[in-house]
Amino acid sequence: MNIAYLIPYSHPYDGIADYATEMARQLDPFAQITLVQVVPDHDSQHNGLPLLIRKNRLNDYVNAAHYINRHCDACLIHYLPQGFGMDHGMAILTFTAALTIPAAAIVHDLSGHPNDTLKSILQTLGHHLCNLIALSRQSADVMEHLCKIPGDKIKVIEYGVPLLQLPSRDIIRKRCGYEGKKVIFAHGMLHHHKGLDVLVEAMSMIRLKHPDAMLHFIGCTHPMEFQSGGEKYLTALLLQIRRAGLQNEIVIEHRLPSVDELNLYLAGCDIYVNPCTQELTLQSKSLAEAVVAGAAIVSTSTLYARDLLSDNRGELVPVNNPLALAETVSQLLKKNNTLEMLRKSSRDFRSLFIWSRIAGRYHKLLDEMCQTEPKISIEQRFIDVALIPHWNNAYMMMAAESHTCGDASGDVKLSQGRCRLETHAMAVMGLLKMEHHQPDAMLMSQLNHHLVQIKSMLDDNEAFENLSVCDQGKIVTHQDEVIGLVFCVLAQVVVSAPWVEQRQMAAELLKISMPAVMTTTSVNGIAASLIGLCIYLEQHPDDSLTQQARELAAKLTGLFKTHASDGWYWCDDKMGNMPGMVPLALLMMRDVIKMKGNREMIEKSISFLEHVFFSEDIFFPAGTKRPLRKGRTKAEFDQSAWDAVSMTWLYDYLIKKESEPNHYKHLFACYLWFIGENSMRRNLYNYRSGGCAHLLTPGVLAVNTTYSGTLAYLLSWIMTSEAACRQYLQ
Known part of the structure; x- marks a missing residue:
């Protein structure tokens, strides 16, 4: 076999x-x-x-x-x-x-x-x-x-768990340096749910009754904890120990022990403590290891521990209760017979886990x-993964160093920090999404750079302004659309940034920008702001913000009713950039703030965009040289990568809610636009460098890759890759 x-x-x-x-x-x-x-x-x-x-x-x-x-x-x-x-x-x-x-x-x-x-x-x-x-x-x-x-x-x-042949308990305690001490042992991955801070607090109380008690912990910081906060939890723990004056009584070894070494510590300690603060924990390898080693166990009352330690195989204490933990441990340290009985219960039960x-x-x-019959493989339904090339984080680093911003700032490098505000905002969105797929400290450094640039672009009245390139970098013009876009991106940072400092900075900027958001009058500014509010409210419900979201929603629906007519289902007499954001905002109004009565607007606006932007399954955005207006045919060029991104974002949201075949097909068509399935059959994405152009322009033989275009491709790549996996979901 x-x-x-x-x-x-x-x-x-x-x-x-x-x-x-x-x-x-x-x-x-x-x-x-x-x-x-x-x-x-x-x-x-x-x-x-x-x-x-x-x-x-x-x-x-x-x-x-x-x-x-x-x-x-x-x-x-x-x-x-x-x-x-x-x-x-x-x-x-x-x-x-x-x-x-x-x-x-x-x-x-x-x-x-x-x-x-x-x-x-x-x-x-x-x-x-x-x-x-x-x-x-x-x-x-x-x-x-x-x-x-x-x-x-x-x-x-x-x-x-391996079952090892161990020497007598006296020999083990001598090897471990536990002689003459009452040793409380814990091990595992360090993270803020581990509860070691609770155990340290309990140790101060345990030492009052047992001056010879010591705590020994061995383990490393959990990778996910390290990714979001470095060694922040470990540092806080060491400071807590220092403030309690327990540096000599608590030993923390920040490393991974070998299997043999771990078993010696587990078998030699007086009590093994599992102080986990997550009551809904369903599995714990460290607890299973303690049982197999024959340890006397005290654990917080997690779901897993309640079952494992039933029938007097261990003692349970409430979660996040240092007083109860200290009392239970202190009582057990007085009762050698009870401890020996608990060790025997563990040894008798360990056959459940041995390899x-x-x-x-x-x-x-x-x-x-x-013996079962072979199954038939499930065909790729709508998105062919063979057409989705690999992405490397290094592409973003190279783009930041070598490419121009690709916006109205002109031919300047991103590293000079003088790109337009919306470029910094889109960079934050792309880097944030990439972080969830390929965590990278350098990308987070870039994200911090863009957040600082956004923060620096606040005027004296603390309202967001658009940055025009000039020697002094002065703020000279105001754009509603930029305000909405930046607000939308900051909401995503608050909700999903890995670092606490990033979330705090974005929350501060959100609060500052709120007055400007509420006075926004442009269609795209309202739509982007509304999307940002809905993203925030999904994770942080707030009655006051919900009311403000409803006010913005009323503006958007009012504009739709004013401007929509037969054959033109839009919120203005002309269509702006990133048109997919308008129906996306209407959808989020329905799903998050529960605005009713906009179903017809959603259906008509999406159908209208599909009629305008898709031809024989090819994405064909409106040209930017002449805005699309009511009663006028669309310009063919220049086609913007950000129009493709906004439509991809719309279908990404629809797929997560409805998973209709046409949503997958349209999303894939938007992605294919980048790699040559467009009206010019030209590839905007550079497979060698990983860069991408931000405009499809006639008469240009060489594709000029830009940071803005690379960001647009990155966002489309991520959403398309996720959709390629989602197409199999039941």
């Missing part, structure tokens, strides 16, 4: 890759293992090998599936949302859709409240695969009852899967 074994990309410190590798080693006696590894996009060792998948290259997933179909009997996948490309690892769907052999997926990092996107992905995996494997009974319940996956598709197979048993269960499952 030849098993394809797919390991997701993960940070070396998060333990998933090590666990997956150990499982492959345990399965090796039962089957021939063909390893398939997801690697970073820039991995130089790929060289077209079918068994390495670059994280965000969708065609790699399809090619790997085709190879596996020919050479393997079944496939076992470790599904880790951040371990695959696109939103919540949605790129895995392009792989599972192309598989014809039986397959199963082990679901990691499932929370008690999965969001709608994760639910849809799991439902689709349940449809594509023979089985989904839950690592605990609580995870299985969430899959079945919240994600609506049929119960017969779900198998529960717990974490596998020999777990590997046997996987072998049985894989053997059963191989």
